[in-house]
Amino acid sequence: MNLREFAGLIFLLGLGVLLIAVLTTLPYSNSLTGVGNNILAQAPAEVGTANIVTAVVLAYRGLDTLGELLILFVASTAVGMILSKAPGTASVTPPLSNTSTGFVFSAAASLLFPFLILLGSYVILHGHLTPGGGFQGGAILAAAFFIPILVSPASPFKHAVSSLLETVAGLVFIGIGLVALFGSGYFLAPLGHPGTPGALLSAGSLPFLYLAVGIKVGAELAGIVAHLAQP
Amino acid sequence: MLFWIALSSVMLMLTAGVAMLLLDNYLAVVVASSVLSLALSVLFVVLQAPDVALAEAAVGAGLSGVILALTLRRVGLWRINVQPPAAVTKTSTEAKS
Numbered sequence: 001m002n003l004r005e006f007a008g009l010i011f012l013l014g015l016g017v018l019l020i021a022v023l024t025t026l027p028y029s030n031s032l033t034g035v036g037n038n039i040l041a042q043a044p045a046e047v048g049t050a051n052i053v054t055a056v057v058l059a060y061r062g063l064d065t066l067g068e069l070l071i072l073f074v075a076s077t078a079v080g081m082i083l084s085k086a087p088g089t090a091s092v093t094p095p096l097s098n099t100s101t102g103f104v105f106s107a108a109a110s111l112l113f114p115f116l117i118l119l120g121s122y123v124i125l126h127g128h129l130t131p132g133g134g135f136q137g138g139a140i141l142a143a144a145f146f147i148p149i150l151v152s153p154a155s156p157f158k159h160a161v162s163s164l165l166e167t168v169a170g171l172v173f174i175g176i177g178l179v180a181l182f183g184s185g186y187f188l189a190p191l192g193h194p195g196t197p198g199a200l201l202s203a204g205s206l207p208f209l210y211l212a213v214g215i216k217v218g219a220e221l222a223g224i225v226a227h228l229a230q231p
Numbered sequence: 232m233l234f235w236i237a238l239s240s241v242m243l244m245l246t247a248g249v250a251m252l253l254l255d256n257y258l259a260v261v262v263a264s265s266v267l268s269l270a271l272s273v274l275f276v277v278l279q280a281p282d283v284a285l286a287e288a289a290v291g292a293g294l295s296g297v298i299l300a301l302t303l304r305r306v307g308l309w310r311i312n313v314q315p316p317a318a319v320t321k322t323s324t325e326a327k328s
Contacts, residue, residue: 131282132282132285135286139294142294228305
């Protein structure tokens with residue numbers, strides 16, 4: 001055992017002792033702040049969402065959601081910057097699939113595509129009513145747009161369109177936040193009347209925020225996957 | 232019933248995690264990580280967190296596996312045919328010597 005492994009072992013032991021010390025002092029099964037119970041009690045009347053998670057993600061912690069969108073934007077930009085150039089390692093990269101994919105595969109792909117679009121749109125638009133929302137629905141939309149690339153790798157993916165959608169959706173998100181800032185004094189505060197929880201047009205501006213999040217996440221993830229899949 | 236679903240998904244997660252450590256083929260490791268994410272999403276449903284389960288199934292089991300596999304293809308580690316282990320150890324020892 002050399003010095004480096006010995007130091008690593010000592011570090012691991014110390015980390016374990018610290019974690020156990022923290023674990024033994026944690027008060028389980030009694031809440032520390034009461035924030036969760038307050039949100040559970042007040043969110044349906046205050047924000048108007050049937051799904052409390054959406055109320056937390058977009059109304060109470062909207063700035064954190066903007067931070068998540070920023071992280072995804074930076075990752076997508078980095079992938080685009082690195083991979084958008086002409087591939088220099090084309091000889092190493094084998095083709096994703098042969099030009100003639102099987103009949104079952106291509107037929108199933110074209111059969112699955114509209115249903116995936118429908119599922120992604122449903123998850124995004126009902127984010128304030130049922131579990132799901134912009135991030136999950138955006139990922140489903142990106143998977144739907146990846147299927148044609150998987151079937152025929154030569155099929156073009158319009159990066160200009162996805163970049164435009166991403167930009168517009170991000171600007172809409174920040175714009176709604178700025179309107180709330182100048183209207184009520186809080187950035188990304190929910191706008192409009194809460195309405196009746198459970199209706200499709202309820203919860204004020206939250207469905208539009210989630211629509212922007214869904215389009216942005218879907219365009220970014222589809223762009224990343226399309227960049228990686230191009231030969 | 233719920234207990235057994237949770238137990239089997241945890242066992243599947245453990246198996247997939249150990250398989251990720253032991254497997255030789257990078258593509259199989261990516262598939263094992265997707266299986267782990269899928270079992271984790273089932274566990275999230277049992278624990279009554281459907282939002283997290285949706286995110287885990289869509290991102291963890293679906294898109295991250297695709298992104299990792301495409302990255303393997305980009306860096307030239309995509310191989311589907313598994314070499315016999317004897318040949319692998321032989322070439323590795325030859326490379327060492």
